[in-house]
Amino acid sequence: MAGVSAQSAGARHLRLHHLRFPPGTRGRPHVHAGHESAIFVASGDVDVWHGVELSRRVTVSGGDYVYIPPDTPHLPVNVGASDAVVVVARTDPEETEESVFLVEMPRRLVEEIGALPVAGTGVPSRPPGPPGAGAAG
16 A cells, blocks of 8 residues: 555554545445544545444535544545545554454435445445444445
């Protein structure tokens, strides 16, 4: 993976990388356990669902910054007509993402955003299964 990390540069306390989300795609709902993230939106329009049950939403556009506190569930959704490009700094220097945990997509959010594919996979989202069945995505 391109960027600055423990693996690429010997970083001990941070990681810096960029992500590109095509229009009409989303990330997977997840948490960075014990790590905070700062995100710069270089271009595009992104809804960031966050908090308990992903119940809060902020819309950010090119030039905006977003702070994600440690242990905060979040989900990016590209709501624009063009690619969204973001630069992410995180207090986890590892590229392995061992501190990343997927969370279940709340049913109401699946209904609200629809069956968008997960960026980079081409796989459409699925409604969550019964409690304890694992993450949707």
